Amino acid sequence: MVGGVVTGPPVHAAEDAVAAEVPPGSRVSLTVNGVRRTVTIDNRTSLLDLLREHFGLTGSKKGCNAGACGACTVLVDGRRVNSCLTLAVRLEGAEVTTIEGLAKGDRLHPLQQAFIDQDAFQCGFCTPGQIVSGVGCIQEGHTGSAEEIREWMSGNLCRCGCYVKIERAVEQAAGRK
């Protein structure tokens, strides 16, 4: 692979291979981005590590692994959660949506498009978490004013300092602009 060109991540949910080497494991079935998956995993596995290391869905990021940055934000049954703080084995039957599940084919989610329109990112590392969190924020109806958006997006840190533009992007997608 060469710089700048990225293909879709391979899905290496090698459940049997993983199960063979791992102490106390459990079986869990959950739906990720509309696809039903059943895996046997180490009980200690967080949802974030399950997505990243077992399903090859690396769009969700690990910024702190401690609930302090929001880079790992995903939707579980429609609600935003920090996937780094969520044990995967608890999610029997859950529906998980990650950044990879927002676009419909080639058509970006309106908030993804708004992030591009507003230049609401620089390095892009916090961006998947910001966007998923923004989708949650809009669904929850916390977009009444710029202040309200800022308040309800404050669990998502952006060290590149794109907050002003992220707030505008959420406003745009919420239809306030």
Place this chain on the structure above:
Amino acid sequence: MSQPQAAVGAAVPRVDARLRVTGQAKYAADNSPDGVVHAVIVESSVGRGRVTGIDARAAEAQPGVLKVISHLNAPKLPPVEGRFPPGKPLRAFQDDRVRFFGQPVAVAVATTLEIAQHAASLMKVSYDAEISLTDLSVADAAGETQTYARGDADRALEAAAVRLESTYRTARNHHNPMEPAGIVARWDGDRLTVWEKTQWVQGTVFNLSGEFGMPPDRIRVISPFVGGAFGNAARTWVHSVIAAMAAREVERPVKLVLTRRQMYFAVGYRPAYEYGLRLGSDRRGRLTASTHDVRAESSRYETYSESVLVPGRMLYSTPNVRQAYDHVPLDVSTPWFMRGPGYSSGAYPVESAMDELAHELGVDPIELRLRNEPADDESSSLPFSTRRLRECYRAGAREFGWHRRNPKPRSTRDGDWLIGMGMAAGVYDTMRSQAQASVRLDADGTALVQSATSDMGPGTATSMSQVAADALGLTMRQVVFRLGDSLMPPAPVHAGSQTMASVGSAVQDGCDNLRKQAITLAVNDEGSPLYGADSADIVIRGGRLSLKDEPTRGETYRRLLARNERTHLEVLGSYAGPSGPEKFSLYAYAAIFAEVAVDARLGLVRVRRMLGAYDAARIVNPRLADSQAIGAMTGGIGQALLEHTVTDHRDGRIVNANLADYLVPTHADMPDLKAIFIDGQDYEADPIGVKGLGEVVIVGVAPAIANAVFNATGRRIRELPITAEALL
């Protein structure tokens, strides 16, 4: 540049935006080559001493644990040569010494991350601990004092009509990019491939080659996306060596990502400073003298220094200046460049003192600065290439509404809030280095441009594509720029705001040459409508060559290449960088304006709005430039009001080594931020006329806020960050 400029200067969106908003951009830790296993570092829990024992039995007994490596069993590495900073760099498990709290003492490698983490937690390490010293305020300086002098500052101060004297302190700051440092290392026989988070792929090749004593051409480093860095991915840290070592030992690819906590001990920081400053001036505020006595923290094993003294010696006309910079070696890890290195720390005392002098004399702070504008650079005696700082003051003041500021401190209120405005100047060195870029135009009329540079956020691929598109006469869609692979043509470290000037000039050179090659081909080709035309009369737009004055006479690259049976044209562009001593003083400038509100009862400071006016010469993409400037204001708000590493000096432990306790700005802290750019180019700096932007945008932010706090409250806070406690 005889080509029309359509892309350069336009606010085009990022070329890789889609990858970044869909989660498809692959950062270092997103790579999982077949058979990858995980490594977790065990850090020292004492601040200084020796490791006397490592009990790995419980860790090794875990199913799935492949190996535990420490100095007891690590392979011997060859000695490495002196690099920056001078000293003895930290090596991977080569001795039993503990130099600082948090130093890696072992690594656990296991088939899954969960097992590796658990194994690391089971490690029992015993130490012979010694007393560690980590407090800058009580430790002594050592080694050589760096000095600078012109005139006789001490005597001139004696004679000065007005004198100010103060000591300023700045806290240690951590870069804390959102992406933790990480690396995936894979050996194929004696060849090493790493996917590393780095601002310099070829620097990593060079450093790993030295660490392992192997030829650089057997190492490949890939890093197409960097999740922020602000300097801390511009060095090959020991964890990268540990990962490569572990991969060789277990004969499988190894992924190693630092925890957020480990980031506070392992990847550098903006050092804490004590800065003693004396200013002397005449009654009209014209500076006659200044002295600068600086103490900076460094580690005991390396002597780090940065340009903290520069603003104090060249920003204002001052006939007599004396400066001294002392290192204070401590039992800490080595500091490292963090956005606006040196300048952002040095601007705080200098710009605070200028504000104080203005207040003492009853002169407007901008007027005071104008009275001290130098005619040339008094520190080097060189003329300025360009210095549009006056224009920055003027445009910034107008846009910000500076005339509404009441110069009397504590005179503006909004309920319980005291309101104040402040401003400060900023400056940063215009660095440039040698760079190359390959340019290939294919028969389908599209171009591929490549250079081993990096993008930690400014939008390198976008701005380079803009330069290439104009020089080749293509649209943005017809150009692809790739970066982040050590096999590509050489580029300097993506740091010091030098990427646009250096790599951009190489791209310009390559594309200019390729365009000329195509034109030569056409004018000498009897089959071309341009046969026999004067090359100088030909322009290329949208992939079509035509006569400037007769646009209908021409043809496309595609037809030209097809008829000549060429699959492609290819050129290596290069930029030599500065050669010999500089003939000009080259700097970018900023004027930063801030309005704050301070809760009169609680001491809480809120920045209400901020504006930066910048002289960075040519702006390639105003949209990206705006994001960089606003982002740096945000970082500067952190430096001014929030960021502070708290060390327990009993053992050197950083007690707030996490993102909940080390405060960084959040959405809720955000004021209204605005950036304006003064029109201009600087062709003394480089062939594309840019001065670099990424650093200068943070310099001056903290003092502008501190000066606004003074205007609001009448309190001059001489220590960063400015906390509520300090204002109570």
